[in-house]
Amino acid sequence: MKPKKIPFENNNDFISDILSTEKIKYEKIVASSQLDMNESFDFYDGFVAFDSEKIFVIKGKANSLDKYNVIKRKRPDFLCEKISVFENVTSLRIEKNITTCVLVAQTDSQEKQIAFFSFALLEKVSVFVENVNYFIENGVLPEKIQEINSKCVSCGKEIPYGRSYCKKCSEKKLGFKRIFTFFSKHKFVFAIIILLMLVEAALVVFVPQVSTKNLYDNVLNPGNTLGYDQLMKALLVTVGTIAGIKVLNLVIKIVYQFTTESLLPKIIYNIKNEVFASMQKLSLGFFTSKQTGSLMERVTRDSNNIYFFMVDGMPGVITNAIKLVGIAIVIFTMSWKLASMMLLGTPIIVLFVMLFNKKLRTIHHRLWLKQTSISSVVNDKINGHRIIKTFAKEDEETKDFKNKSNDLSEAQFYSKKVESIVFPFYSVALFLVGGFILFAGGMMVLRGEMSVGTLMSFIVYLEMIKEPVEFMTWVLNWWERCFDSSQRVFEIIDSKPDIVESENPQTLEKINGGIKIQNLDFEYEIGRPIIKNLNLEIEAGTMVGIVGKTGAGKSTIVNLIARLYDAKRGNIFIDGIDVRDLSFSQLRKNVGMVSQDIFLFMGTIADNIRYSKPDATFEEVIAAAKAAHAHDFIMRLPDAYETRVGSGGQGLSGGERQRISIARTIMQNPKILILDEATAAMDTNTERKIQQSISELKKGRTTIAIAHRLSTLKDADKIAVISNGEIVEYGTFEELIKLKGEYYNLYKIQNDLRKQMALGTEDENGQ
Amino acid sequence: MDNELTCYLDAEKIIFRTNENGFCMMEYADEIYKRVNLLKTCPQISPHKFICVQKMDSTEIGIIKDLNELDEESKIVAINELEKKYFLPEITKFVSIKIKPGTAFMDCIFGNVRKSFAVRDVSHNVFYVDNHTARINDSDGNRYIVNINKLNKKSRKMIEPLLY
DSSP states (O other): OOOBOOOSSOOHHHHHHHHHHTTOOOOOOOEEEEEEEOTTOOEEEEEEEEOSSOEEEEEEOTTBGGGSBTTTTBOOOBOEEEEEEEOSEEEEEEEEOSSEEEEEEEESSOEEEEEEEEGGGHHHHHHHHHHHHHHHHHSSOOSSOOOOOOBOTTTOOBOOTTOSSOHHHHTOOOSHHHHHGGGGGGHHHHHHHHHHHHHHHHHHHHHHIIIIIIIIIIISOTTOOSOHHHHHHHHHHHHHHHHHHHHHHHHHHHHHHHHHHHHHHHHHHHHHHHHHHHHHHSOHHHHHTSOHHHHHHIIIIIHHHHHHIIIIIHHHHHHHHHHHHHHHHHHHHHOHHHHHHHHHTHHHHHHHHHHHHHHHHHHHHHHHHHHHHHHHHHHHHHHTHHHHHHTTOHHHHHHHHHHHHHHHHHHHHHHHHHHHHHHHHHHHHHHHHHHHHHHHHHHHHHTTSSOHHHHHHHHHHHHHHHHHHHHHHHHHHHHHHHHHHHHHHHHHHTOOOSSOOOSSOBOOSOOOOOEEEEEEEEEEETTEEEEEEEEEEEOTTOEEEEEEOTTSSHHHHHHHHTTSSOOSEEEEEETTEETTTBOHHHHHHHEEEEESSOOOOSEEHHHHHGGGOTTOOHHHHHHHHHHTTOHHHHHHSTTGGGOEESTTSOOOOHHHHHHHHHHHHHHHOOSEEEEESTTTTSOHHHHHHHHHHHHHHHTTSEEEEEOSSGGGGTTOSEEEEEETTEEEEEEOHHHHHHHTSHHHHHHHHHHHHHHHHHHHHHHHHHO | OOOTTSOBOOGGGEEEEEOTTSOEEEEETTEEESSEEEEEEETTTEEEEEEEEEETTSOEEEEEEEGGGSOHHHHHHHHHHHHHHTOOOEEOEEEEEEEETTEEEEEEEETTEEEEEEEESHHHHEEESSSSEEEEEOTTSOEEEEEGGGSOHHHHHHHGGGOO
8 A cells, every 4th residue: 555644634534545545344434533642552543433333443654763854844644554353332431551652443242442542632622422322323423523723832823633732932042142022122222231231341452452562562662762752642642541550441331330230120120020920810720730939940040040040140141242352353463373373272261161062051950940949948837837847847847857957958068069070171272372472472572573562462361261161160159040940930931821812702791690601611621621511590699509528529620610620621601791701800800719729928917808809999998807707806906907917927826817818808799709617627617707798798699618517508599409510400409309319419428417517516525 | 556447458468460451350359350450559669669559449459568579470469550550651762951941841862762742831840759760740641750870961951950
C-alpha cells in the first residue's frame, strides 16, 4: 500500500480509502478517530473507525524515528501496517490508566481491549465512542455531531493533528525587546538617559588624548623648542582642558543620576502592578496549583531583578559599549598595528564568556529554586504555627528550616565559587595583554615608529578598557539572572485566564435567581471527571440542599454556578441566560458565597464588611453586622468596628470571623446565595447563632446550601444527594426519607449518633 | 492503630491470571473475581508494595503487602498489569526545548519515536520526583518520565534549568 498523507481533519474518507485498498468489505465510514499508541504503549499513528456494523482499528507505522524526516522536520506519510476488524460490538467505552487510555469493546459475551491512545486524543476518542454508542442504540448518528479540533495551547488557534501548539507560537521570541516593553512608557526619558550616557562616554574616551598624548608629546617632550612661558601656557591649557572635561563629566553624571533615579519608582511600580494585575485575572485553578512563596517571589524578587538590570545594568552596557567602540576607533587611528595586537586577546575572552554563559544561567535558576523553597517554607510554617505547636514539632520544623537554609547557603556558596573562578580570569587575561602591549609598544618607540605619548596613551586606554570588559563579562551574569526572572514574570503575564468574559456579555435588568443546570460535565484534570452529566433545576427564591460524601463534587457544582471554573460540557443558566454569557460584574454581584474557609482581609472590621460595597454608609455596615448577629460581639471589642483583623490583626474566634463574612455577604446583597459548609467547623452554640444569621441572609434569595450536618438543611425546599459527580436522589426531606435510599441512611446514622451522644451526656450528668 | 478496617490479603491464597482478552482476574480464598483493578498506594517509593485490589465497581477487596510474596506467575501478571496501568512514556533525549512566554515547547525522543508537545506553566509541570527522576506533564494531560542520569549531557543541559 502506498503511503498516504495523514489528514488533519475528517478522517472518514481517508479511512475508506485505506480499507478499499486493503480490499476489506465495509459500509460507508460513519465515525472515526485518530489513535497514537500501540498495545505496548509506544507512540504509533493509527485510526479507529466504525461503518455502522464493524469497528476497524488501523495500525500504522508512521511515527517511528527512522521514517521521521529529522532535518526537514516534516511529518511522514501514513503507512498502514495492520487492520483489525471487530464485529458484534454492543458498546464501546474508554478505560483510563495514569497517562494512557484503552478503548474497550463490549460484545454480548465478552469485553475486549481494541485500541490504545494517549490523553492527547482522549477528547476525540470520547466523541467517537459517544457517536458509535448512539448509533448502535438508535441506528443513526446524533443530530448534532460534536467535532473536536485541536487548538494551540498558547494562542487557541486551530492546529493540525500531532501538535499541541502552532508553529507561530513556538517561534515567538522572549528576548531583550520583550523585557524592554516594561520601559516603553518612558521612551523619552530613556532617550535622554542614553544621550547623556553617549556624551559621558565620548568625554571619557577623549580625556587621554588631551591628558596623556598632548601632555607627553606637546608639553613634556624633551625635544620641544618652545620657550618656558609658552610651555607653561600650554601646560595650563592642557590641565584646564582636563579639569573642564572632568567638571562637564561630573555635571552630566549628576543629571544622569537624577533622571535615572526619578524613573526608577515608576518602572518598578509598572512591573509589579502588571504582574499583580495579571495574577488577579487568572482563574482559581492557577492559585490552587502554586505555592504562595513562589508567587510572592515573582511579584517581588523577580520584578526587582528585571528592574535593577534595566536601570543599572543596561545603561552600563550602553556606556561601556560606547567606550569600547570609542577606544577602539581612537587606538586604531593612533597605531593600527598596536591596536590589532591589543584586540587579539578579545576572541579568547568572548569564547570564555560564551562557555560560562549557560552554566551561570543554570546556577542562578537553582539558586532561585532554593530561595523560593525557603520563602514557601517560611510562609507555610507561619500559617501552620498552631498545628506545629499542637504537635510539639518546633524542633523538627527548626531542623527542617535549617536544612533548607543550608541548601540555599550551599547553592549560594557554589554560585559565588563559580563566579570567583570565572571573573579573575578576565583580570589575568587583561594583565597579560597589558604586558604584551608594553613590550611591543616599547619596541616600536625604540625603533622610532611611535612617540612616547602615543605609547603612554595606549597604556592608559588599556587601563580604561579593563573596566568595560570586566563589566561586560560580569553583566552577562546579571543579564542571565534578569532573563531567568523575566521568564517567570512573563509566565504569569502571558498566562491566559481559563475564565474569560463573553465578547458581548448580557446584563439582565433584574436577576431573580432561577438556576438550571443542564448535562453538566466537569473535570479538574483531563480524564478524571468530577461532575458527570448533571441536571438540576432550582426555582428562584427557593432553597436547595446538597449532600454527599467528601469528594462527591458538591463544592465543584457551586464553583461552577459562581463561574470560578467553566464547565467542560453542558450549561448552567441563571434566569434562562447561560452564565458564560452573563457579564462578570452582574454575575459576581449576584452570586454570594459563605464558605467554611473564612478569609478576612487586613483592615478593620468595617472595611471587611463593606468589601463588596466600598461606598456603603456606616449605617449600612451596622445593619449588615446586626443582620449577621455580629454587632454584639463587635461592640464588646475595645476598638469595635475599627478593630483591625486579618493578618497581624485582632484574634477572633471562628464563629466571630464567620459572622463577619456573613455580614460581608449581606452587604453584597446577592440574589443567589451559596452556603458551602458555612457552619461545618463550628460548635453547636456557635452554629445556632450563625444559623440565625443565615436565616436573615436567605430571605428573598435563591439559596444553595452544602452541608454534612443534615440538620442544617431542615428548611430546604428540595435536597439533592450527590455521589461520584451525579445526582442519585432528589426531592423534599419527606420524599427522601420515604425513599429509604442514600439520604435516609445518612440521616439515620446522624440521628443515631446524636441520640448516643445525648445518652452519653445524660450518663455523665447522672454520675 | 486499628488495623481491622483494612483487609490485608493473604499472599499465599492469591492467584492472578490474565484472561483471554488481556484483563487481570483473581482467585482468592475460593472466590473468583473475573476482573480486578490493581492500584499502587505509593507509586514512586514502593511500586510493588501495599497494592490495593479492587473490584471493577471500585470496592476494595483488600491490600497485598508485597507482590514478592505472591507465587511467580501471579507476581508477573500483577506487575504487568500495574506496569500497563502506571505506564509513563520515558523521554530518552531532548532534541530541543524552546522557552516561550507562558509555554515551553519540547521536541523529544521516546526510545525510537520522536514527539513534540507543549508544557504550560513550567514551574508546576516540570519537576523532580526524586533525586534522579523528573516528571513532565504536557498541556494535553499526558505525563512523561525522565531519568536525568540516563540523559546525554546536551539533553541534561536543556532540561535542568526548567526543573523545579
